[in-house]
Amino acid sequence: MFLFTDFLELIRKEINTEIPEVVPEDLTMGQDGYGDISARLIKYLINREDAGDACEKIMGRVKALEFVSEVSMTNNYLNVWIRPEHVFRALKESIDSTGMFPDVFQEPERISVEHTSTNPTGPLHIGRARNSVIGDSLARLKKRVGYRVTTQYYVNDSGKQMMSLYFGYEKFHKNEKPTIPMLLDGYIKTYRYFEETGSEKEVEELMERYERNDSDLISKVRFVAGIMLDGISADLATIGIKIDEYTWESEFIATGETGTVMERLSADLHEENGARYIDIPGLRKIYVQRRNGTSLYITRDIAYHMYKFSQYDHCTVVVGEDHREHGKIMKYIMNDLLEYTNTLSFVYYAYVNLETGKMSTRKGTSIPMISVYEKLKEKSMEELKKRYGDGADAKTAEKIAASSFRYHLLKFNPTKPVTFRWEDALDFNGDTAVSIMYSMVRASGILNKVSNEGAIPNMENFPESEKSLLLLAYIYPYKLMDAAKSDKPEIIANYAFMLSTAFTRFYEDVKISEQAPEIKNRQLETVKIFRTIIEDACNIIGIMKVDKL
RNA sequence: GGGCGCGUGGCCAAGCUUGGAUAUGGCAACAGCCUCCUAAGCUGUAGAUCAGGGGUUCAAAUCCCCUCGCGCCCGCCA
Numbered sequence: 320m321f322l323f324t325d326f327l328e329l330i331r332k333e334i335n336t337e338i339p340e341v342v343p344e345d346l347t348m349g350q351d352g353y354g355d356i357s358a359r360l361i362k363y364l365i366n367r368e369d370a371g372d373a374c375e376k377i378m379g380r381v382k383a384l385e386f387v388s389e390v391s392m393t394n395n396y397l398n399v400w401i402r403p404e405h406v407f408r409a410l411k412e413s414i415d416s417t418g419m420f421p422d423v424f425q426e427p428e429r430i431s432v433e434h435t436s437t438n439p440t441g442p443l444h445i446g447r448a449r450n451s452v453i454g455d456s457l458a459r460l461k462k463r464v465g466y467r468v469t470t471q472y473y474v475n476d477s478g479k480q481m482m483s484l485y486f487g488y489e490k491f492h493k494n495e496k497p498t499i500p501m502l503l504d505g506y507i508k509t510y511r512y513f514e515e516t517g518s519e520k521e522v523e524e525l526m527e528r529y530e531r532n533d534s535d536l537i538s539k540v541r542f543v544a545g546i547m548l549d550g551i552s553a554d555l556a557t558i559g560i561k562i563d564e565y566t567w568e569s570e571f572i573a574t575g576e577t578g579t580v581m582e583r584l585s586a587d588l589h590e591e592n593g594a595r596y597i598d599i600p601g602l603r604k605i606y607v608q609r610r611n612g613t614s615l616y617i618t619r620d621i622a623y624h625m626y627k628f629s630q631y632d633h634c635t636v637v638v639g640e641d642h643r644e645h646g647k648i649m650k651y652i653m654n655d656l657l658e659y660t661n662t663l664s665f666v667y668y669a670y671v672n673l674e675t676g677k678m679s680t681r682k683g684t685s686i687p688m689i690s691v692y693e694k695l696k697e698k699s700m701e702e703l704k705k706r707y708g709d710g711a712d713a714k715t716a717e718k719i720a721a722s723s724f725r726y727h728l729l730k731f732n733p734t735k736p737v738t739f740r741w742e743d744a745l746d747f748n749g750d751t752a753v754s755i756m757y758s759m760v761r762a763s764g765i766l767n768k769v770s771n772e773g774a775i776p777n778m779e780n781f782p783e784s785e786k787s788l789l790l791l792a793y794i795y796p797y798k799l800m801d802a803a804k805s806d807k808p809e810i811i812a813n814y815a816f817m818l819s820t821a822f823t824r825f826y827e828d829v830k831i832s833e834q835a836p837e838i839k840n841r842q843l844e845t846v847k848i849f850r851t852i853i854e855d856a857c858n859i860i861g862i863m864k865v866d867k868l
Numbered sequence: 869g870g871g872c873g874c875g876u877g878g879c880c881a882a883g884c885u886u887g888g889a890u891a892u893g894g895c896a897a898c899a900g901c902c903u904c905c906u907a908a909g910c911u912g913u914a915g916a917u918c919a920g921g922g923g924u925u926c927a928a929a930u931c932c933c934c935u936c937g938c939g940c941c942c943g944c945c946a
Contacts, residue, residue, distance in 0.1 A: 342886085344886050345886090352889095352890075353889070357889090359888065359889090361888055361889090361927090362887090362888075365926070365927095393889070394888085394889045395888085395889085396888090396889060438946080475946065477946090478945070478946045479945060479946070480945095480946070481946095526945095591944085592944085593944095594944045595944090596944085601871090602871090602942090603942070604944095606943085606944045607944095608944080609944045610944060611944085613944090615944070615945085615946090616945070616946045617946095620946095639940085640872085640873065640939085640940055640941085641940055641941060642941090643871095643872060643873075643940075643941070644871080644872075644940095644941060644942075645941090645946095647872095667873085667940095669873075669874080669939070669940080670939085670940085672939090702908070706906085706908090719908095730881080731880085731881065731882095732874095732881085732882085734873060734874065735873095735874065735875095735881080736873095736874075736938085736939060736940090737880095738880095740880095742895095743880075743895080746894095746895075746908095747908050748894085748895080748908060748909090749893090749894045749895060749908095750880090750881080750893070750894040750895085751894090751908085753908055754908065754909075756908090757906080757908055757909070758909090760906070761905075761906065761909085764905055764906060765905045766905095767905090768905055769905055805885075809882095813881095813882065813893090816893085816894090817892095817893085820893085823909060823910070824910075824911095826905080826909085826910090827901095827909075827910045827911085828910090830904070830905070831905060832904090832905050833904085833905090846905095867906080868906070868908070
């Protein structure tokens, strides 16, 4: 996966000669105020008679490592101080030779990340955008650690909501040239019409025709859905998200794949009044075919996953928390019933609420992602004008808007419900994309304005602020591995903010342009290291690079 | 009713997977810092019964049980 000098492993090897049970998780770096690296040995030492002896030996061995300057043993923790020049060199060598830290090599696994997959019944709203932001960052993260990644959007064009969209167009706007606002209007009116008439019969009929593979209807529905979908893709593009593959759910009906699903599941099928279901241990009956022989959502989703498994070794799906049970069922069906060895994982997120309550496209209470983006752009432009007057750059405002939007939705643990507040979304201070971008701009400013005078860099006298920055930069590979392993892109978002803060402290602490040439040259390299890593991390979480702020 | 998720300073979060040394940040508040590589920044002060109770352990924000509060799911919908 990664190729880099692993100081933690080198220390662990020395510890293992005395305490073989110590695992990588027992060592932490730069996480607390004790040593640069700390090894938690208490649980191995507590019942050991020769603990003192073992510690003495470990300290001697670790101290002898070339990159270690000091060791101590406090409260059964081994604290190790690192010579910053070794960290500096490890970072610099990687960046000089490969342009990145850590260096990566390609993994053989092919991974699919499915995200967004919203019914194309309206523009992307901020709730769904949370899905997109998480999914896209996850895909970028998996790519960064070496996987071959494809992003996917599963277009649900065969359910009640899609039929309602089509029905709304036919009933309220027939023969007009369809546009997104018009379709949305028809959709909202349709739901009101259902409420007034107390019947959804017309749409149910359409659903049945659709299920029966009525090609004329399918092409008409697809046409209407396609207009909405183009709008969604355009919305996604404004925040830097491109989806590699769109798969239409109706395909699986048209090609007969849902029939294949029934065949493959035949050994596990039960029948009730002509409908078919499977039993999931500890759960209710899960119906996979209606009495009238048509397929259900889960049937088509199984067909979709059979397709995905034919192309990818691992599939990750980002879905709302209301799909938790569905996810569990899918895993059981794919791995236990259909006996696939491909792996399937789900990332669940809680919905975005408004202070006034829930969002709903059909009730017209959702906030479109694009309107938040526009407001962000507007506010960025105001701020830029304060600084540059007429020289304010609209492209920069767009990048600020896209980055801020993404960061705002990504930085929190997806399991926590978030309440969208305009004042928070439009804040550019503190833990925000802008302050991270600002640190990059400052780094670039230094590199552009302060020149290297050719002296041999001094490898001593690292100020604390520089050392902290280097140590934090150095733990990037661990953060990447941690985030990729646990499907948590927010770890990278939190890290990016920490790293940018460490840089800003260094920046405030040391005036690089005024340093002696041999210090200055080293510190310019430190800035370059920071810029390389922060750009790398920002690329994963979708924060864009700007020249000026 | 059953299942799942969440509960950390006034507000918003990190930490929980793998129990261990002073619970980490941001916003808001207060006090400072721009003739100096961009102050959308930095420094400092104040602010926490880690929802409550019980248990396991030498050690619990972290693991287990119970209670409370909030959210989600429990369809031949998607």
